[in-house]
Amino acid sequence: MIFIRKLFLWTLLLSGFSLSASALDIEGSLVQGGFAYGKVAPGSTVWLDNKPIYVGEEGDFVLGFGRDHPAQSRLSISSPTTNSMETHTLDIADRDFDIERVNGLPPKTVSPPPEWAARRKLETGRVAKGRAAVSTDTFWKTGFIKPAKGRFSGFYGSQRILNGKPRSPHYGLDIAGPIGTPIYAPAGGKVTLAAPDFLLEGGIVIIDHGYGVSSTLFHMDTVTVSEGQIIEQGDPIGTIGEKGRASGPHVDWRLNWRSVRLDPALVIGLEGATSGTS
Ligand SMILES: [Zn+2]
Structure with a gap:
């Protein structure tokens, strides 16, 4: 409370x-x-x-x-x-988000190779499906806990402009820690997606907390829950990794209300944490 x-x-x-x-x-x-x-x-x-x-x-x-x-x-x-x-x-109060311009990147990091497209389509479909549930569960009522030990290394809302092209904003709260650091469920719920290695997200878990609220955790090294499983707040779900498109080992925690992307920092009392990169 x-x-x-x-x-x-x-x-x-x-x-x-x-x-x-x-x-x-x-x-x-x-x-x-x-x-x-x-x-x-x-x-x-x-x-x-x-x-x-x-x-x-x-x-x-x-x-x-x-x-x-x-x-x-x-x-x-x-x-x-x-x-x-x-x-x-x-x-609804307005916030300022960090905008970072990065130039001189090799082209590969800006545009993914074409053969990724088909696989990406399947993966994004599974992510959307994992977040689509509006269940009657009330796991969200416990509030949320920080899902891993470690330093905050990236914040919600920050945006990078790579080689002059604005990328989509960063919607997660990044927590950096050594590979193998345990990740815990920020709140309980039903696991609606558990996959070991998506192209961008690496190991990924989605937890439906009820009422359309879901957590997505990614760049995981190991995923130790499975789809359909009911878990409680604080249950281990896997470990920190650097799989997918990640610069260094961390877990990226996303919070959704249906398809609306929310700031996880706010629900764990990190008030006004908006700095993009540390
Ligand atoms: Zn991130």
């Missing part, structure tokens, strides 16, 4: 929001990359920016905001008892 308080306080500081009025109760980070959750009367329907979102039996729901989320979101709630619709405007 420390996690909840920390995030809540931080959000208050950052965006000064208070939404405890009426039936709405939201905690978490109303910020780009932020994870938040709330509660409404059971049986309510909730829309974020006009898209329906999953509401559990007890009225709890999860929200996530992407790296480039605009300044506001609209949360609409339809209550079954009053038969009324209420709409709240959420202010």
Whole structure:
């Protein structure tokens, strides 16, 4: 529960929001990359920016905001008892992310060879499928723990411009450590993908924490869980490696709410960690 308080306080500081009025109760980070959750009367329907979102039996729901989320979101709630619709405007705080320009790289690191395309297509399909579940599990409610010992070596949202070409931003939190360092589940859930060696990700595990929230961990040297397995927070899932496209041994932890990429640093209380490379 420390996690909840920390995030809540931080959000208050950052965006000064208070939404405890009426039936709405939201905690978490109303910020780009932020994870938040709330509660409404059971049986309510909730829309974020006009898209329906999953509401559990007890009225709890999860929200996530992407790296480039605009300044506001609209949360609409339809209550079954009053038969009324209420709409709240959420202010989503803006963040600055590191942009790094790297020139003079050999061309190979900029554009992958064509024979990768077919294999990549299969792999990205499996990743998308692994993150697609919106299950009724509530593993996300425990909060999250840092999945490995080690130093943070890369942060969410940073972007590199290689030989003048902007690459897609880095969406993970990198933790560097020696090859073989154990990796633990940041929260419990069902393993929806476990593969030993993807082209870019190396050893990869996806854990579905419920309500569309998932963790993806990659560059793993060994993967010791299998698809379909239910694991608890802190269970070992494999070890740190440098497989795939990795410069040095580390684990890259991604946090998703459905297809929205969130900042893992925020859910473990690393407040405002945005420096791209260390
Ligand atoms: Zn990374």
